[in-house]
Amino acid sequence: MLNFELKNPTKILFGKGEIEKISKEIPKDAKILMIYGGGSIKSNGVYEQVKEALKDHDLQEFGGVPANPEYEILLEALKVIKDNNVTYLLAVGGGSVIDGVKFLSAAANYEGESWEILKKPVRTLEGGGMPFGTILTLPATGSEMNSGYVISRRETNEKLSSGGPGLFPQFSVLDPEVVKSIPKKQIANGIADAYTHVLEQYMTAPSSADLQERIAESILISLQETAPKVMSENFDYDAAGNFMWCCTMALNGLIQKGVITDWAVHAMGHELTAYYGIDHARTLAVIAPSHYRYNFETKKEKLAQYAERVWKITEGNIEEKAEAAIKKLEEFFHSLEIQTKLSDYTDHYQNTAERIEKAFTERNWVGLGELKKLTPKDAYKIVEMS
Ligand code: NZQ
Ligand code: ZN
Numbered sequence: 095m096l097n098f099e100l101k102n103p104t105k106i107l108f109g110k111g112e113i114e115k116i117s118k119e120i121p122k123d124a125k126i127l128m129i130y131g132g133g134s135i136k137s138n139g140v141y142e143q144v145k146e147a148l149k150d151h152d153l154q155e156f157g158g159v160p161a162n163p164e165y166e167i168l169l170e171a172l173k174v175i176k177d178n179n180v181t182y183l184l185a186v187g188g189g190s191v192i193d194g195v196k197f198l199s200a201a202a203n204y205e206g207e208s209w210e211i212l213k214k215p216v217r218t219l220e221g222g223g224m225p226f227g228t229i230l231t232l233p234a235t236g237s238e239m240n241s242g243y244v245i246s247r248r249e250t251n252e253k254l255s256s257g258g259p260g261l262f263p264q265f266s267v268l269d270p271e272v273v274k275s276i277p278k279k280q281i282a283n284g285i286a287d288a289y290t291h292v293l294e295q296y297m298t299a300p301s302s303a304d305l306q307e308r309i310a311e312s313i314l315i316s317l318q319e320t321a322p323k324v325m326s327e328n329f330d331y332d333a334a335g336n337f338m339w340c341c342t343m344a345l346n347g348l349i350q351k352g353v354i355t356d357w358a359v360h361a362m363g364h365e366l367t368a369y370y371g372i373d374h375a376r377t378l379a380v381i382a383p384s385h386y387r388y389n390f391e392t393k394k395e396k397l398a399q400y401a402e403r404v405w406k407i408t409e410g411n412i413e414e415k416a417e418a419a420i421k422k423l424e425e426f427f428h429s430l431e432i433q434t435k436l437s438d439y440t441d442h443y444q445n446t447a448e449r450i451e452k453a454f455t456e457r458n459w460v461g462l463g464e465l466k467k468l469t470p471k472d473a474y475k476i477v478e479m480s
Contacts, residue, residue, distance in 0.1 A: 095303045095352035102347055104239045105265040108339070110331070112267050113143040116184075117151065119227055119265045124182035126153045127175055129195050131187040132160065138275035140231055144186055154178060159187065162367055162374070163194035165209065165247040168201075175202050175224070183226035185263075188280075189235030189287075189374075192228050193243035196261045199223035212245055217258035227265040231272045233338040234284035234375065236291060236345025238266035246368060253368040255360075268342065273324065273334035281324050281337075282430040283375035288341040289317050289426070290378040294357050295350045297386065298464040300395050303352040307399075310349045314404050316340050321430060358462040359385050362473055365450045370440045379427040379434050384479035386420050388472070392465065436480050447477040 107115055120126060128144060135141040145153070156171045174180070175198060183202075185195035201208045202224040211218075230238045237243065242257035273281070296310040317340050323333035343349075362385070363377030372380075386393055397416035401407040405422045407415055424434050436443045454460075454470035462468040468476075 098351040100351050104262045106268060107265060108268045110269055110271050112269050113229060114147045116147050120182055125180050126151055126182045126184055127156055127180040128153060128184045128186055129156045129159060129171060129191060131191045135186050159191050159194045161190045162246040163190045165245055168194050168197055171198055172201050183224055185228040188232030189237045192237040195226050196243035197245050199226050199261055212254040212256045218260035220259045222260035225264050228263045229267045232276055232280060232284060233341035234287045236342055239342050239346035251368045253364040268338050270331055270334035270338050274329045278325055282432055283373050284341055285317055285321050285430055286379055286427060286432050287375040288344040290359060290382055291344040294359055295355045297393055297396050298354050298356055301353045306349050306353055311403050313340050313344050354464040356464045358468055361462055362477060365453060372439045376432055379432045380436050380480050383420050383424050383434055384476050388476045447474045450477050
């Protein structure tokens, strides 16, 4: 097992009705800016619950953060923060709203051009960002319990990630009741995103970190078992709760400790969202199978372990099990009605591989993947296969 440090300061308030407790989590004298997305919180009762919980606090609002949070819009929120001497941010939404708030938390205390925060390795140190909490409305990204974020800039077709130890939420409310109003397409996205988060931290080389591997496999199996229940028309509170907690656990830092991690699927996937606006999770379903086929030799033992332990495949040698694993993964995405070919999403995919190779070369991303050996040319080939 590799050496590691682990500190996750986010307090989780899990369960029905927990939103009402946020008044105790935010200082009484805070000047709060509540930030939300396109308005789903106004039709599912979450907005009213937040207003009621914070009725004795100084609360302002900023709505309209879009999916794949857009830099230009976040700058408008930054102006509201600075003009009104806001001291506390409250994200109410999915990964996009939470990520937008993390960027704002970093930008609020940053002197200089805000985009630099993403372009250069400007990391917000512990205590460096404006304090914030979150109310999660869409289980998927794990952003509610980690310190990373991803911001898009349409003007330049870029989607970049950053983060740092100062950007953990102080608290996050996980009320499974919010799952009731989520469209099935977004639930499918959430499952696929969380599932791929586990794979990015697991589908590498065999390791001696037995516990992390077993936890990762448990999250994968739980997501597989929960998927049909949360995709069904009938709301099931316990299934929603399991789904939500799986998504959080998939990317709160725990399973990545002591192991090597990949994240190349996300790097390529972000480009597809930047170019074509494809939902984040769907870009992962497009890239992951080809990525595993392309890197078959280095990943085959882990793929075979995944086949055995997660899909209970006992027949065949390592190569056969590993190939069966990739097919199972594709079938799982298809069971969520998520397509796995780029051509399923856009007719203009012809130059995508060249574009990604060029973007990665310009950013000097010359060593992706768990072995830091994937070059922009390898990315080209993987995207060509997708
Ligand atoms: O904007 P509103 O009206 O709220 O609608 C949203 C949005 O249209 C809707 N929604 C959210 N909760 C709902 C709901 N609709 C009905 N009922 C509810 N309870 O769902 C739509 C999608 O929301 P969004 O926040 O964009 O989805 P998600 O949580 O999947 O976040 C995606 C973003 O997170 C980034 C992605 O790249 C993408 O930008 N990621 C962040 C990560 C992190 N911080 O750790 C890791 C991930 O790998 C990912 O990259
Ligand atoms: Zn993701």
